[in-house]
Amino acid sequence: MDWPEGKDFRRLLLEEATCAEEALPYNRLPENEEPYALFTDGSCRIVGKHWRWKAAVWSPTRRVAETAAGESESRQFAEVKAIQLALDIAEQGKWPMLHLSADSWMVANALWGWLQQRKQSNWQHRGKPTWAAPVWQDIAARLEKLAVKVRHVDAHVPKSWATEEHQNNHWVDQAAKIEVAQADLDWQHKGELFMAWWAHDTSGHQGTDATYRWAHDRGVDLTMDTIAQVIR
Structure with a gap:
C-alpha cells in the first residue's frame, strides 16, 4: 500500500503544484488568520467486538471540538475523515482560507503532494485503486476551491518545550479519544x-x-x- 507518511513531500512545493502549502506554526500566524486555524486528529480502538474510529477537529480560537465516529476502519481512516470534517467547518463558515495542523505525517504528506500524485495517476498505484480513493477524491476536489496550508506538529516534545501549538494538539488528541466501559x-x-x-x-x-x-x-x-x- 502506498502510504503517504513514508515519504517527505515538502520538497515538491518548489517542483510542482500541490494541493496545500506548508503552514506556519499556530503561534506565529498573523492575528487575523488565527480564526481560520484548526487542529485535527483521529483514533481507533477495539470496543466490545468491533474496531471503532473517531475523528476530531479542535478550534483554538473558539475553544470547541467537533467529532465524527464510525466502525470497522483504521486510525489512518479516522485521520482522513478529520480532514473532511475540517473542510466541512471551513465551507460552512465560508472561510477564505484554512490552516490545518496535525501530528500525522500521513495527513501532512498527503496534502503537501501525495494527493496530487494520486490524482495525476487517476487514483491508481501499481495497477490497484488508491486506498480510500472516494474519500481522497472528495478532499482533492474541495481543496481546489479553498486556500489550505498544512502544518505537521511534533507530538513528542518535552513539556518544558511545549508551545501553544503543542497545547492545542493535546486538546484535539483528547477530543479524539474513544471512551469505553x-x-x-x-x-x-x-x-x-x-x-x-x-x-x-x-x-x-x-x-x-x-x-x-x-x-x-x-x-x-x-x-x-x-x-x-x-x-x-
Whole structure:
C-alpha cells in the first residue's frame, strides 16, 4: 500500500503544484488568520467486538471540538475523515482560507503532494485503486476551491518545550479519544494482546520497537507495553 507518511513531500512545493502549502506554526500566524486555524486528529480502538474510529477537529480560537465516529476502519481512516470534517467547518463558515495542523505525517504528506500524485495517476498505484480513493477524491476536489496550508506538529516534545501549538494538539488528541466501559476495556485488552501477537508474528518476529513501528505504519494502535507482553 502506498502510504503517504513514508515519504517527505515538502520538497515538491518548489517542483510542482500541490494541493496545500506548508503552514506556519499556530503561534506565529498573523492575528487575523488565527480564526481560520484548526487542529485535527483521529483514533481507533477495539470496543466490545468491533474496531471503532473517531475523528476530531479542535478550534483554538473558539475553544470547541467537533467529532465524527464510525466502525470497522483504521486510525489512518479516522485521520482522513478529520480532514473532511475540517473542510466541512471551513465551507460552512465560508472561510477564505484554512490552516490545518496535525501530528500525522500521513495527513501532512498527503496534502503537501501525495494527493496530487494520486490524482495525476487517476487514483491508481501499481495497477490497484488508491486506498480510500472516494474519500481522497472528495478532499482533492474541495481543496481546489479553498486556500489550505498544512502544518505537521511534533507530538513528542518535552513539556518544558511545549508551545501553544503543542497545547492545542493535546486538546484535539483528547477530543479524539474513544471512551469505553470497563467490560469493554477487559475485552479490548485481550484483543490488543492478540493484535500484538499478530503484529509480532507477521512482521517477522522483530523486537519491541520494530514491531511497534511496523504496526503503527499500518494503522494498528498498539502500545509498547502490550507488545512487550507478547514478546517476553
